[in-house]
Amino acid sequence: MKNLTGLRAGIVAGIVSFFMPTATGLADNHNHDNTIIFVSGPSSEPFFGAIEKGFTLAVEQLGANGEYVAPAGWNDIVQTYTRFVEVAIAREPAAIVIGNFFPESLTPLIQEAREKDIAVVLYNSGRDNWQELGATAFIGEEPFQMGYVAGKAAHKNGVSNGICINQIAANPVLQLRCDGYVAALEEAGGQGDTLILQSEDSNNSQRVRATVRGILLSNPDIDGILTLAAHLGVDAVEAVADADKADVVRVGTIDLSNLALELIREGRMDFAIDQQPFLQGYYGVLLAQQHLDFGLAPTNAMNSGPLLIDSSNVNDVLAVGSRFPGVRGAN
Incomplete structure (x- = not known):
């Protein structure tokens, strides 16, 4: 949303x-x-x-x-x-x-x-x-659980220092997601933080990619990103590639898009959390x-x-999306 x-x-x-x-x-x-x-x-x-x-x-x-x-x-x-x-x-x-x-x-x-x-x-x-x-x-x-499940999935994929990108700071639900993500990483012995992105910038892919790339280059210990919207997840994957960190930084997102689902199928994104x-x-x-x-x-x-979508079930979700376009919140 x-x-x-x-x-x-x-x-x-x-x-x-x-x-x-x-x-x-x-x-x-x-x-x-x-x-x-x-x-x-x-x-x-x-x-x-x-x-x-x-x-x-x-x-x-x-x-x-x-x-x-x-x-x-x-x-x-x-x-x-x-x-x-x-x-x-x-x-x-x-x-x-x-x-x-x-x-x-x-x-x-x-x-x-x-x-x-x-x-x-x-x-x-x-x-x-x-x-x-x-x-x-x-x-x-359940917003905290949305983030918590994401954090658990990220840790399973090797993330120990993640950032959660919040694009609507005025909505407390999004911060709860980030809180859940950070809590799951900390529970597993890692750490996490929240990056606030201006809402007006969230649909500007170039600006998002530049921001995320800058964060990764200035914080080389970051090895995981969670975005709270699927299009931002796609931007984050591209930013990771721009920073030459595709082999180091794992990306997951909340909510779905066809591009995000295809990235999961290709192995370039780890998961999406579906509400x-x-x-x-x-x-x-x-x-x-x-x-x-x-x-x-x-x-x-x-x-x-939350419902976790990863490599184990992404093909099923894509098949539903093909039969019933838009029902899964992807286009």
């Missing part, structure tokens, strides 16, 4: 999309009593494309009155996503499905939605306090609709990850 130029203008266009049928809006409902608005992440990101596919299938199978809205890219993402949620709440639908990606901005809005008797289902981010905020359910990853975003989109709608229809709500958070 990556570039948006002139996003301030895009905010206006995105807000207008709430009220007009668009490629990402599945319903133009004038009776909001049963509307479910799903506020997703940037439509340019394959991860969120898988979420949209899950949303779409759930809406079709359930006959739900669902609307899917999303910004185009990552620039000014805190401000933009917050505004999308504000507009969704202002429409007073029956339910909203959102990620609590930026708690400082979004937690008050979740509370506002509940005060207006709007059901809230959280996906992806917000696991720690979804019940305290009055949300109906949470579906998503199965399709399930987040599908169950986000399902949980909201079942609550609206029957008053049902799970009593515990629902896990969609």
Whole structure:
């Protein structure tokens, strides 16, 4: 869950999309009593494309009155996503499905939605306090475990000094992933650290490659990299090659892309940790609709990850992606 130029203008266009049928809006409902608005992440990101596919299938199978809205890219993402949620709440639908990606901005809005008797289902981010905020359910990853499983896999492949590249510092979930990665390495007798990458730079491959290459050349003891997005994993593999360290530095990533999966098959990347975003989109709608229809709500958070993908199962994942493009969050 990556570039948006002139996003301030895009905010206006995105807000207008709430009220007009668009490629990402599945319903133009004038009776909001049963509307479910799903506020997703940037439509340019394959991860969120898988979420949209899950949303779409759930809406079709359930006959739900669902609307899917999303910004185009990552620039000014805190401000933009917050505004999308504000507009969704202002429409007073029956339910909203959102990620609590930026708690400082979004937690008050979740509370506002509940005060207006709007059901809230959280996906992806917000696991720690979804019940305290009055949300109906949470579906998503266990972020510390995502990083911890990555750290275990990295250690198994010989990493003793790794860095975790965090491209969205404002989202505490990403830092928890890095914390898990470092904890697993330290538990195994190694060490790790976090590198903060500006969100605006995360879709600039040349800048990412130059940054990672510089880190590797100035810190020759680093022998492992974990990225928190698949496209950054691809950039990291290229940066390792640029630094002439392909035989020394091991790379893994969180989330999937076809390029990342192919690199795993080729042996140039060790693993990817999958949080199965399709399930987040599908169950986000399902949980909201079942609550609206029957008053049902799970009593515990629902896990969609971590799932380790490495050389032992990557061909199976690629085969699914070939039959059902985008379902695994790869393109």
